[in-house]
Amino acid sequence: MFAALLIGLREGLEAALVVGILVAYIRRLGRADVLGRMWVGIGLAIALALGIGAVLTFGAYALTTEAQEIIGGSLSLVAVGMVTWMIFWMQKAGRTMKSTLQGGVDRALAHGSLWALVTVGFVSVAREGIETTLLLWSMVQSFGDAPQSLLGALLGLLIAVVVGWLLARGAVRLDLRRFFAWTGGFLVIVAAGVLAYAVMDLQEAGVLGGPFTAVAPTDAVTGAVLTGLAGFPFGWAFDVTSVIAPGGAWATILQATVGFMPHMTWLQVIAWALYMAVVGTFFVRGLTRSRAARPVPAAASAPQAERADLVTNSSGAA
Template sequence: MLASFFATFLIGLREGLEAALVVGILVAYLTRLDRRDALPKLWTGVGLAIALALTVGAIFTFGAYMLTFEAQELLGGGLSLLAVAMVTWMIFWMQKAGRTLKAGLEGGVDKALRGGVWALVAIGFVSVAREGVETTLLLWSMVQSFGDTPFALLGALLGLVAAVVLGWLIARGMLRLDLGRFFTWTGGFLVVVAAGVLAYAFHDLQEAGALPGPFGTGAPIDPATGLVATGWAGFPFGWAFDVSDAISPGGPLAALLQATVGFMPAMTWLQVIAWVVYIAVVVPLFVRGVRANRRPKATASPVAATPASHSADAPAAHAAPQLSDAARLPDAAASVTHPNGAS
């Protein structure tokens, strides 16, 4: 109960805070340009993105009830694979593009202001829709695997609310948060969560018959018990292990392990292989990205002397670079450190 609540709360908090920071940057930039008249168009796009995420979640949730058991498992496995792909891509995209996120968003707003009403609506929609759909798919997959729907949904909802509040406080300058460290740690957590969702996706696909496993006719059988073989005797399409006698599948310990590391008391060999391969590939890449972002950048050497062609009484503008008007204007989001150290 508490495990599923905490896992979905943390995911809702992280993903919601990403979206809240993006919206905060857009709102702050429009305010800085003295274009408050454009804010309703931006909020329209944000509202449409939220509506899309809710619609996607509703379709998957209520539409699945009309399907057969095999079709439900096939849908769940396929969507879980899609969620893992989106989350993995987003983690590495944020590592790579986090430092230029603010400049990219502001450049998009500049183009949208020249493009008319719908261009600015599109900026708000695209900026939030990606996070919204990704969060919906990930939470939907996790809720399906937990089986504790009310507390899992409550955790996700409270996480999103907390993200909105934190985003507003940060944009107002009322709260300073080391977002680089926050997104690094939660990114690592998401990698482990994604590995667990991937393992559960394989479980669903095996139950649906899309992949061979212990639920089909081709499963290896233990001649002594007549049941599906467990351990090395069950490799590769039987059970890797079954510790249900020691860890109750419906107990709090099982829920905690499944919510954090994707562990289930009984897992097939394909599930274990998928989990291990994902961790072995993604974790080193993630750690390398974190180290690369922490590595100090080389700075350009200062100019030692003024070129001889410049006279001593040259204008002061040649003596020091001048700040642009935009750089002088206050920016509520300028003090916000973006994911992975961007500002």
């Protein structure tokens, strides 16, 4: 529940800041009459995300177990790819996010088409919604029937909406750069766990070699799949189920936070370690470059009319 709450909070706050930038800019232009069009696009984006979640959840019941595992593993890989791209996109393009969104509004208003502004609102929010849906769906699949995950995600989204509204009103101040840095690091770890789960799904479906296929190394006497170095690379890396019960609280917490499972295959461990080593390294380097390029803070006594700019600039620098 806590992991899902953080994901919902992080992704929801990104979407809330995007909406806040769009609304503030349109009002500043004196075109509040076109806000309804943008809200239509935002509503369609939310409906798309919910629709994808419903199709993934209920559509899987009509498939065979093997097909469910193949689709589940493949979509988990897609979720990992989207999350990884978004993490680095925020580091690289976050500083220009505000100007990019405002440019989209300018072009839509100049075009004068109803659908142009609807498209701006839709595209700006749909990316966050689809990413959140896929990531949360992958997490729920890895835990089985876990209503706590859905409850945590909902709470995170609700908190994000409230925080985004308070930021836009100037009622609270939040170091968004630090917030997105910490939650970005958390998402790297979560994505590594989702990747490990995807590998397990694909191994169970027979797409990848593993303990469930003919390539698994087995004991000559008992026929059991080997564990440890003897099981490399298609056997079990370790089995600590005697110490950490697979359905227990510790197993749940570890799986939700660092992607650890009491019984993991070698391919899962390798995928997790490589992702953490490669993506984690680039993420830390990105944070270092971001700190080095941080501009001198503006004066604290900014006029009331510029509060929205300060909020959005802080988010862009994340």
